[in-house]
Amino acid sequence: MSKSKEEYIRRDGRKVDELRPYSIRTGIFKNADGSAEIRLGGNWIVAAVYGPKEHFPKFQISQDEAILNCRYHMAPYSTSERKSPKPSRREIELSKVIKSALEKAVLLEAFPEMSIDVYIEVLQAEGSTRVASITAASVALADAGIPMRDMVVGCSAGKVDGHIILDVGEYEDKEGEADLPIAIMPNLKKIVLLQMDGKLTHSEFREAFELALKGAMQLYEAQVNALVSKVKEMGEIEEAEE
Amino acid sequence: MRDLRKRTLSDILRIKQVSKFIRENKRMDGRKLDEYRDIEIxxxxxxxxxxxxxxxxxxxxxxxxxxxxxxxPFSDTPDQGILITEGEFLPTASFYAEPGPPTEEEIELSRVVDRGIRESEMIDLSKLVITPGEKVLKLFIDFNILNDDGNLVDAAMLAAVSALLTTKYPNPEKVAELENDRAELKDVERIPLPIRDIPMTVTIGIINNRYIVDPTLPEEIAADALLSVTHTKNDEICAMQLLRGELDYNQLFEILNIVLEKNKELRELVLSKVGGG
Known part of the structure; x- marks a missing residue:
């Protein structure tokens, strides 16, 4: 290793433990029951929630709890080579793992025989889209007023040029040595999404995991701020009307 | 849907029973918590x-x-062969398995197996090139679940790895000499695959805060979480997937320690039964 951890500067100018610039907004779509947008570096992802609503078809109804449907999808123009609009195997897998993470937070038992639809659209992709998607989707669920045990927030860590780094960008995803996307419920301290590919020793894995946790806690703050500022705005509108 | 809870009363009772046994550190089939079932390869x-x-x-x-x-070859990897992994449940596998397009569970299973093989760099894909940038060999791993009693990831990985270890493939130098490679490929001289690593996947279930190795289907359904971890021969982690549920942070690291030990045991077994490496 040529440079120490402190000195190592990533191709996009970030330090090893630095997130890309990020912002989260909520209430972006009028028609949806809840919605949110996240920008994380060049990632631009929107999420909309419809429901709880009556579930169709009837024979699939669950009498104990609501059914959560989730679609993660990348727009054809979101990548530098056109992506076919047809859901790929990757998108189907990611829809599944995102759904299974969100299911742990949503109080599905509050809405038997109903369904809740979560639609995630990646408008521009630049690495770590799955964890940014889950962060936005969780804000959209909260915006829809759906009762939850906790927020869900995602972040990634990885390994590039022998360094463990936070928030894997596009080049780092393609040329890096490892990628570790996680999502947690930050107050309950539970892992609800965990995937990894590449190669990490056990001690590198621990370092990467702890870094990703740290990043997730930062993004959690942004989630809360987005929801708080929407509530404040609503308050201001009401005051103005009075 | 692999969820037996939605089926019959006897299934529901079986799942409750699983949980009761585990609380007493026992399993319904008499295994220890960290013991694999009999493995035949x-x-x-x-x-x-x-x-x-x-x-x-x-x-x-x-x-x-x-x-x-x-x-x-893909434009970003002109000097590498192509690896494709696809797995499906056969309709023989269980009452819930039906013919049709792949379900999200099947796609996840295939992709988890694919990542274990790909990320461990088990196969030297540069040895699958016929003409760089123009023509390469595509290696297809196709697997089927014929009967489902849980822990499909470990079983599918064992099957894929064992098949690869004993595969002989068409010598790319000889393929380059062919006029009609599509028709003649199967008749070309075959050589052993260039194996660089042997990945091993161990899946752990958490039931009543206890860690269960090699869960059966009722155990999987009773589990609060299922985590699959793949190691290389040098004990690096090369793939991981939380298949279901939620984990405490410390549980993750306890599981990793169990998996590290278990994957060695599994690797020895495969080497003794299949050879290679």
Whole structure:
């Protein structure tokens, strides 16, 4: 290793433990029951929630709890080579793992025989889209007023040029040595999404995991701020009307 | 849907029973919590394929077969062959398995197996090139679940790895000399696959805060979480997937320690039954 951890500067100018610039907004779509947008570096992802609503078809109804449907999808123009609009195997897998993470937070038992639809659209992709998607989707669920045990927030860590780094960008995803996307419920301290590919020793894995946790806690703050500022705005509108 | 809870009263009772046994550190089939079921591995079971393996893990049965075709390399990897992994449940596997397009569970299973093989760099894909940038061999790993009694990831990985270890593939130098490689590929001289690593996947279930190795289907359904971890021969982690549920942070690291030990045991078993490496 040529440079120490402190000195190592990533191709996009970030330090090893630095997130890309990020912002989260909520209430972006009028028609949806809840919605949110996240920008994380060049990632631009929107999420909309419809429901709880009556579930169709009837024979699939669950009498104990609501059914959560989730679609993660990348727009054809979101990548530098056109992506076919047809859901790929990757998108189907990611829809599944995102759904299974969100299911742990949503109080599905509050809405038997109903369904809740979560639609995630990646408008521009630049690495770590799955964890940014889950962060936005969780804000959209909260915006829809759906009762939850906790927020869900995602972040990634990885390994590039022998360094463990936070928030894997596009080049780092393609040329890096490892990628570790996680999502947690930050107050309950539970892992609800965990995937990894590449190669990490056990001690590198621990370092990467702890870094990703740290990043997730930062993004959690942004989630809360987005929801708080929407509530404040609503308050201001009401005051103005009075 | 693999969820037996939605089926019959006897299934519901079986799942409750699982949980009760585990609380007393016992399992319904008499195994210890960290014990695999009997593992049977037979290779070369399908002579028509370039490599194949039959694996049974208790009542779970998986067959994997390896095939090759010629094709064009991806533009970002002109000097590498192509690896494709696809797995499906056969309708024989269980009451819930039906013919049709792949379900999200099947896609996840295939992709988890694919990542284990790909990320461990098990196969040296640069040895699958016929003409750089123009023509390469595509390596297909196709596996099927013939009977599902849980822990499909470990079983499918064992089948895929065992099949690959015994695969002989068309010598790319000889393929380059062919006029019609599509028709003549199967008759070309075959050489052993360039194996660089042997990945091993161990899946752990958490039931009543206890860690269960090699969960059966009722155990999987009773589990609060299922985590699959793949190691290389040098004990690096090369793939991981939380298949279901939620984990405490400390549980993750406790699981990793168990997996590290178990994957060695599994690797020795495969080497003794299949050879290679």
């Amino acid at each position: 037979k290779t070369g079971v399908v002579k028509k394929a370039y490599g194949s393996a039959y694996v049974s893990l208790g009542d779970t049965i998986v067959i994997a077969g390896i095939h090759f075709e010629t094709g064009t």
